Amino acid sequence: MSETVGAALRAAADALNAAGIPGAVWEARHLLADLTGLTPTQMLTDPDRPLDRAATYRAWIERRAAGEPSSRITGFRDFRGLSFRVTAETLDPRIDSEVLVDTVVAQCGDGPARIADLGTGTGCLLLTLLTERPAWRGIGVDLSFGAARTARENAMRLGLAGRAVLLRGSWSHALADASLDILISNPPYILRAVLPGLDAAVRDFDPALALDGGADGLDAYRAIAGDAPRVLKPGGRLFLEIGWDQGQSVPALLTAQGFRDIAVTQDDGGRDRVVSATAPQ
Numbered sequence: 001m002s003e004t005v006g007a008a009l010r011a012a013a014d015a016l017n018a019a020g021i022p023g024a025v026w027e028a029r030h031l032l033a034d035l036t037g038l039t040p041t042q043m044l045t046d047p048d049r050p051l052d053r054a055a056t057y058r059a060w061i062e063r064r065a066a067g068e069p070s071s072r073i074t075g076f077r078d079f080r081g082l083s084f085r086v087t088a089e090t091l092d093p094r095i096d097s098e099v100l101v102d103t104v105v106a107q108c109g110d111g112p113a114r115i116a117d118l119g120t121g122t123g124c125l126l127l128t129l130l131t132e133r134p135a136w137r138g139i140g141v142d143l144s145f146g147a148a149r150t151a152r153e154n155a156m157r158l159g160l161a162g163r164a165v166l167l168r169g170s171w172s173h174a175l176a177d178a179s180l181d182i183l184i185s186n187p188p189y190i191l192r193a194v195l196p197g198l199d200a201a202v203r204d205f206d207p208a209l210a211l212d213g214g215a216d217g218l219d220a221y222r223a224i225a226g227d228a229p230r231v232l233k234p235g236g237r238l239f240l241e242i243g244w245d246q247g248q249s250v251p252a253l254l255t256a257q258g259f260r261d262i263a264v265t266q267d268d269g270g271r272d273r274v275v276s277a278t279a280p281q
Helices: 005-018 024-036 040-045 054-065 070-074 095-107 124-132 145-157 192-197 219-231 249-256
Strands: 076-079 082-085 113-118 136-142 164-168 180-185 232-241 260-266 272-278
Touching: 005 024, 005 040, 005 054, 024 040, 024 054, 024 070, 054 070, 070 076, 076 095, 076 124, 082 124, 082 145, 095 124, 095 180, 095 232, 095 260, 095 272, 113 124, 124 136, 124 145, 124 164, 124 180, 136 145, 145 164, 180 219, 219 232, 219 249, 249 260, 249 272
Parallel strands: 113 136, 113 180, 136 164, 180 232
Antiparallel strands: 076 082, 232 272, 260 272
């Protein structure tokens, strides 16, 4: 006899609860919905429905109970209302990064603009901004070929391939002089010595390339700040996501490169999250 949706959900929630996974019932429903396409209403009103792919669902629950993030299991993460493909080569998009999108949207107009995203990963920042600003065109750069490929696939899925170029490269080295109105990045900023002590969901599943900021967490910011005045048009805008304790160190790097109007935006938790600045004239 086939396993039913209701029985599978109960078993899944019990397994996730036993593993200490917060929101076990929600997680069980979320994974089942992603696997089968069933809505929560269908799960609740028709619990005796036979469950197709029951073995796959059990395997997914086992992976989640072992601590693997849901996005790594399903292969997708929602970010600001859009769905992005997530792969082993990309950072799992975080809601904290929506602060950068909010800041860019609040400080930049909606007229034509050229934007670049350094260390683009899934492309979630660049592609979200292109979605919200139809007159913009953009370039996403990532040192990882796999990440650049994933970002390109996401651009195609979202219908943005005609307005976004995704390429493999090291920071802004391949970008032309004075070619950008806006430059954004969520670079690696975690101190190398701290990496082994990170939560397992981050340490074991996010790529080290997207986490390791060097001995002091500032290696990527030095590289970006050093070349940003070249690739930005005079008066162009720079937006950088930062770690909670980098609200002074990153602005100091930008000041040394001649940036002005430097400001720090905090997230909903009151932590420094985004540094914005204007390029030298």
